Amino acid sequence: xxxxxxxxxxxxxxxxxxxxxxxxxxxxxxxxxxxxxxxxxxxxxxxxxxxxxxxxxxxxxxxxxxxxxxxxxxxxxxxxxxxxxxxxxxxxxxxxxxxxxxxxxxxxxxxxxxxxxxxxxxxxxxxxxxxxxxxxxxxxxxxxxxxxxxxxxxxxxxxxxxxxxxxxxxxxxxxxxxxxxxxxxxxxxxxxxxxxxxxxxxxxxxxxxxxxxxxxxxxxxxxxxxxxxxxxxxxxxxxxxxxxxxxxxxxxxxxxxxxxxxxxxxxxxxxxxxxxxxxxxxxxxxxxxxxxx
Amino acid sequence: xxxxxxxxxxxxxxxxxxxxxxxxxxxxxxxxxxxxxxxxxxxxxxxxxxxxxxxxxxxxxxxxxxxxxxxxxxxxxxxxxxxxxxxxxxxxxxxxxxxxxxxxxxxxxxxxxxxxxxxxxxxxxxxxxxxxxxxxxxxxxxxxxxxxxxxxxxxxxxxxxxxxxxxxxxxxxxxxxxxxxxxxxxxxxxxxxxxxxxxxxxxxxxxxxxxxxxxxxxxxxxxxxxxxxxxxxxxxxxxxxxxxxxxxxxxxxxxxxxxxxxxxxxxxxxxxxxxxxxxxxxxxxxxxxxxxx
DNA sequence: CACCGACGATAAGCGATGCTGATGGACCCG
DNA sequence: CGGGTCCATCAGCATCGCTTATCGTCGGTG
Numbered sequence: 001x002x003x004x005x006x007x008x009x010x011x012x013x014x015x016x017x018x019x020x021x022x023x024x025x026x027x028x029x030x031x032x033x034x035x036x037x038x039x040x041x042x043x044x045x046x047x048x049x050x051x052x053x054x055x056x057x058x059x060x061x062x063x064x065x066x067x068x069x070x071x072x073x074x075x076x077x078x079x080x081x082x083x084x085x086x087x088x089x090x091x092x093x094x095x096x097x098x099x100x101x102x103x104x105x106x107x108x109x110x111x112x113x114x115x116x117x118x119x120x121x122x123x124x125x126x127x128x129x130x131x132x133x134x135x136x137x138x139x140x141x142x143x144x145x146x147x148x149x150x151x152x153x154x155x156x157x158x159x160x161x162x163x164x165x166x167x168x169x170x171x172x173x174x175x176x177x178x179x180x181x182x183x184x185x186x187x188x189x190x191x192x193x194x195x196x197x198x199x200x201x202x203x204x205x206x207x208x209x210x211x212x213x214x215x216x217x218x219x220x221x222x223x224x225x226x227x228x229x230x231x232x233x234x235x236x237x238x239x240x241x242x243x244x245x246x247x248x249x250x251x252x253x254x255x256x257x258x259x260x261x262x263x264x265x266x267x268x269x270x271x272x273x274x275x276x277x278x279x280x281x282x283x284x285x286x287x288x289x290x291x292x293x
Numbered sequence: 294x295x296x297x298x299x300x301x302x303x304x305x306x307x308x309x310x311x312x313x314x315x316x317x318x319x320x321x322x323x324x325x326x327x328x329x330x331x332x333x334x335x336x337x338x339x340x341x342x343x344x345x346x347x348x349x350x351x352x353x354x355x356x357x358x359x360x361x362x363x364x365x366x367x368x369x370x371x372x373x374x375x376x377x378x379x380x381x382x383x384x385x386x387x388x389x390x391x392x393x394x395x396x397x398x399x400x401x402x403x404x405x406x407x408x409x410x411x412x413x414x415x416x417x418x419x420x421x422x423x424x425x426x427x428x429x430x431x432x433x434x435x436x437x438x439x440x441x442x443x444x445x446x447x448x449x450x451x452x453x454x455x456x457x458x459x460x461x462x463x464x465x466x467x468x469x470x471x472x473x474x475x476x477x478x479x480x481x482x483x484x485x486x487x488x489x490x491x492x493x494x495x496x497x498x499x500x501x502x503x504x505x506x507x508x509x510x511x512x513x514x515x516x517x518x519x520x521x522x523x524x525x526x527x528x529x530x531x532x533x534x535x536x537x538x539x540x541x542x543x544x545x546x547x548x549x550x551x552x553x554x555x556x557x558x559x560x561x562x563x564x565x566x567x568x569x570x571x572x573x574x575x576x577x578x579x580x581x582x583x584x585x586x
Numbered sequence: 587c588a589c590c591g592a593c594g595a596t597a598a599g600c601g602a603t604g605c606t607g608a609t610g611g612a613c614c615c616g
Numbered sequence: 617c618g619g620g621t622c623c624a625t626c627a628g629c630a631t632c633g634c635t636t637a638t639c640g641t642c643g644g645t646g
Contacts, residue, residue: 002298002365003372009295020623033605035624040604045372047379052623053613060378066456067371072295074367078360079296079338085353086340163359313594326634328594333633345594346642 080139094141099228101147105170113290144275167292171269172247175260179240189264201242373432387434394440398463406583460585464562465540468553472533482557494535
C-alpha cells in the first residue's frame with residue numbers, strides 16, 4: 001500500500017499544531033476523521049508516529065515529517081508544471097522576491113526589461129526565503145528572486161523542489177550595521193571573527209544560523225526579530241539591540257541612524273539568485289535572461 | 294485535489310505498455326478500472342494525458358511522466374526510511390552493485406571488513422545502474438555500489454532519490470578494448486578523439502550516450518548489447534563488432550582474446566561510488582566506512 | 587467490401603472506504 | 617471532586633471506486 005498524500009498532509013498538520021482538533025479545524029474535517037486518518041497511517045506503516053497527550057512525533061514520526069514536506073511540495077510542483085504546459089502564455093508575470101533581493105541592480109535590470117517589452121505586466125510580491133521555492137515550484141509565481149548571505153560565487157542553499165533552474169543575478173558586499181555609539185563604529189573595515197562575541201540581531205534578513213554555518217560558532221542573540229522590514233531592523237540596530245549584516249545598498253547613504261562598516265573578512269556577499277520552472281517562450285524567458293544579466 | 298499516487302502508478306504503467314489492457318493485467322485490475330483511473334486523472338488536471346489508439350502520451354502526459362517516476366520513488370523511499378528507524382539491526386547486509394563496481398579494490402576491502410567482523414553476513418547482487426538508486430532508496434538493499442565512467446574525481450550522475458549519502462570508493466583507469474587485428478591494437482596509448490569515428494559497442498557497461506556527454510558527438514554504434522556480462526562484451530569486441538571502454542582490471546591479464554590499450558586523453562576513469570540511506574549504527578556503518586576506504 | 591477481433595469508453599450495480607455525529611475514557615485544572 | 621478538554625471508538629451513512637456487461641470504433645483480413 002502506498003502512503004496516501006492526503007494522510008501525509010493530515011499528519012504534518014497535526015504535528016505542526018500539536019493537536020488533532022486544531023488540525024481538524026484547519027483542514028475542514030471533524031476531529032474524528034483526523035483521528036482515523038492518523039490511525040490509518042500508523043496501521044499502514046505498522047508503527048506509532050505520534051505520542052498522544054501531549055501530541056508530539058515519535059522518532060519514526062519525526063523521520064516521516066522530514067520526508068513529507070519535500071514530498072508534498074514536489075507533488076504540488078509536478079501538478080503545477082503539468083498545468084503550465086497547457087496554460088496559454090500570459091502577459092502577467094508574477095515575481096516573488098525575498099525582501100533584500102530587489103536591490104538597485106535587480107531593479108535597474110527589471111526597468112530595462114520592461115522598457116524593452118512594454119506589454120509585459122509585472123506583479124511583484126515579497127515573501128520569506130523558505131516559501132520562495134515553494135511559490136515558484138507550485139506555479140504561484142513565474143519567477144523567484146532569492147537573496148541570502150553566501151561566500152562569493154557560492155550558490156545559496158535553497159530547499160530542493162524538483163526540476164527548477166537557478167541562475168546567479170548579483171552579489172553585493174555586506175556591511176556590519178552598528179549603533180552610532182558602538183566602540184567599533186569608527187573603523188573603516190571589520191573582521192567578523194572580532195565580532196563573534198558581540199550581541200547580534202537574529203532576523204530572517206541575516207539569520208544567525210547562517211552566519212554560524214559560514215563563520216563559526218558564536219554570534220549570541222541580542223534580540224530576535226521575526227519580521228522582514230529593513231527599516232525596523234535598522235531602528236533596532238540603532239537602538240543597540242544588536243549587530244546585523246546587510247548589503248551595503250540597504251543602508252541609507254551616510255548611514256542614517258546607524259553606522260555601516262564594510263566586512264573585511266571572511267569575504268561574504270549578499271547573493272541574489274533567480275529561480276524559475278520551465279518558462280513559456282516569450283516575455284517571461286526574455287525577462288529571466290535580462291535579470292540574469 | 295492532490296494527485297493520487299495510485300493514479301500516477303497506473304498512468305506510468307499504461308504509458309510504459311502503451312496499452313490500457315496490458316496495464317490492467319500487470320496491476321491486477323480490470324481494463325475498465327484503468328480506463329476510469331486515467332479518466333479521473335485527466336479530469337483532475339483538466340487536460341488530456343494520453344492519446345488513444347495508439348496509446349501514447351500527449352505533451353502534458355510526457356511532462357507528467359518525467360515527474361511521476363522520481364515522485365513515486367521518493368514516496369517508496371520515504372516509507373522505507375521510516376520503517377528502517379523501527380527495524381531491529383540485522384546481521385544480514387544486502388549489497389547491490391553494478392557489474393563492474395565489484396573490482397579488486399572493492400573486493401579486497403570487503404574481504405578485510407568481513408575478516409574484522411566475522412558475524413557479518415553479506416548478500417551481494419548485481420543490478421543495472423538505473424535500478425541501483427531505487428533499490429537502496431526503497432530499502433531492498435542496505436548498500437549500493439555504483440560504477441560508471443566519469444572524469445577523475447567528478448561524481449557519477451545518479452538519479453536523485455531523496456536523502457542518501459554517496460561516497461567515492463575507487464577510481465580506475467580505463468582501457469580501450471580492440472580486436473587483436475585492429476590497426477591501432479599495437480599502440481601504447483590512445484586518444485579517444487582519434488576513435489570518435491570508429492564503430493563502438495553500445496552496452497550498459499559503457500553507454501555511448503555517456504561517452505558523447507563526456508567527449509563529444511560521434512561514437513557510431515557498431516552493435517548494441519543489452520546485457521551486462523563482461524565476458525560477452527569481450528567476446529563481441531574480439532570479434533570486431535566494435536570498440537568499448539572498460540576498467541583495466543576487467544580485461545584478463547595479457548588481454549586474452551582482445552587487445553587493451555590505455556586511454557591517454559581525455560583523462561577518464563571508472564569510478565565506483567558507495568551509496569546508502571541512513572544506516573543503523575553497527576556492522577553496516579562499519580562496512581560502509583571500510584568500503585569508502 | 588464486409589466481417590471479426592482487439593481495444594477503449596461507458597453504464598449499472600455493489601462492496602469497501604471514509605466521513606459525520608455521538609459517546610466514552612483519560613487527563614488537567616480549579 | 618467536578619467541569620472542561622482532548623483523543624479514541626462506534627454506529628450510521630454517503631460516496632468512491634471496483635467489477636461485470638455492453639457498446640462504439642478502429643484495423644486487419646478473407
